[in-house]
Amino acid sequence: MDGDLVLEIPTDIQSIAAAVDYVMSRCVSCQVKAQKLNLNFRVGLTEALSNAMMYGNGADPSKNVVVELVMGEDQLQATVRDQGVGFDPASVPDPTLPENVSRPCGRGLFLMRELLDEVSYNDQGNEVTLVLRLESGGAFEGSASA
């Protein structure tokens, strides 16, 4: 389908911004409200890539991350897959709890869930699928379930 792409990126945190910019450039023709696309999808994709590289691939430059973008009729879907052993997303604590707010980490997954309509992992935990629906509405609608 027009706009679909598959991107394989080496693990290099310096390349995340450029990779996200490229994926976003392929989304300009979709019907998601610009603000929702530019914040919700950009943040979600950036966090997914960062997690894949830093935690999934352990910052190992010999490992790659694969991004697949599918522009459906009513949704935008990105899948991010790393070469790591996977993890249990349920094990990540809620960073907004009072006892966790002062912790320096743990907000990436939370932001993905808050800003996207769907966030789901494969059984192994090394592949995440992000979905943003192409419906009208505020930029910050989301609250996906894992």
Place this chain on the structure above:
Amino acid sequence: MSFQVSKVNDVTLIEVEGQLIVGNRQELKQGVLDKLESGDLKFVIDFANTDYIDSSGLGVLVSLSKKIREQGGELRLSSLNEDLRTLFELTKLDTLFRIADDKEQALEGF
């Protein structure tokens, strides 16, 4: 990302330009820690020219706030645009930081 450091009375003003993300957060962190080590205790980080902060960037700000407080100092933030404000509100970091509309407001009453 780049940042300019200046002194306004006894407050260290750090004006960030560009995105604060996983690839550059250590640079800002070290810059602030160097100033803390040299005795500065009052800090304002201004984001008037920043359009995006990722979760790693947020984490660095949390870490810096803690270290500065441990030394008896304070870190304030200023000039967050609407999107950044939303990220802070979603993550409840608006309860952790004193956030001003602009750097002048942040510098007042220090």
